[in-house]
Amino acid sequence: MGSVLKLKIFKISTTKNFAKGSVKVVIASSMNLKEIENGSIDVAFANNFFEHLSKEDVVKTIREVYRVLRCGGVMILQPNIRFCFKDYWMFFDRITPLDDRSLPEVLDGNRLKVVECKPRFLPYTTKSKLPKSIFYLNFILSFHLHGEYLANKLLFM
Numbered sequence: 001m002g003s004v005l006k007l008k009i010f011k012i013s014t015t016k017n018f019a020k021g022s023v024k025v026v027i028a029s030s031m032n033l034k035e036i037e038n039g040s041i042d043v044a045f046a047n048n049f050f051e052h053l054s055k056e057d058v059v060k061t062i063r064e065v066y067r068v069l070r071c072g073g074v075m076i077l078q079p080n081i082r083f084c085f086k087d088y089w090m091f092f093d094r095i096t097p098l099d100d101r102s103l104p105e106v107l108d109g110n111r112l113k114v115v116e117c118k119p120r121f122l123p124y125t126t127k128s129k130l131p132k133s134i135f136y137l138n139f140i141l142s143f144h145l146h147g148e149y150l151a152n153k154l155l156f157m
Contacts (some may be wrong), residue, residue, distance in 0.1 A: 031060040036068045044069055045076045051094045058096055059106060066112055077103060080119055 016025045026035045030049070044065045050058050065075060082099035098106075100119035107114055 031057060031064055033064050033068055038067055039070045039073075041068045041073060042070055043074045043076065048079065050077060050098050051079075051081065051096055053096055055096055058098070059110060062106060062112070063110060066110070083120065 016027075026033065028035060030053075046065075050061070053061060069075065077098065080099050081097040082101070100117050104114045104117065
C-alpha cells in the first residue's frame, strides 16, 4: 500500500478570501510569522509577492521564511522576472525585481544556501490559451524540456 501524504496548508494574507476550508489562514506580515512554528513548513510558495516589497522587506521576509521552513524545505518564487519581459513592469506597484540570479545573492548574503535552482519550473500564469488542467501541470513537471519553454516560476531548494 502507498503512503498517505498529509498536508497542513497555510495562507499568509491580509484577507481570508479565496482560502478553502482546509487552509489555515494566518493574517500576518510576511516579516513576522509568529503563529507558525520554527521548521514546520515543507514548502513556501510566494506567488506574485516579492516584487511588491522593498529590498529591505524582501530580506526580512526571506529570513522569516527560512525560520519556518524545515531543514531541506523548498521555496517556490513566482514569477521569475527574467522570463516575464517588460510588460510585467507596466504596473505602478511593482518595486523589486527578483530572478534566478538576484535571489541567490540575497540568500547568500543572509547565510542561506541554494541547493538547487530551476529558473523555469511552472508556468507564469494560467491565464493563457494553454490547457488549465492538473494533467497539463503534471506534463510540464514530468517533461523538463517542455517545462523550460513554458515555465516562468523559480524553484529554490
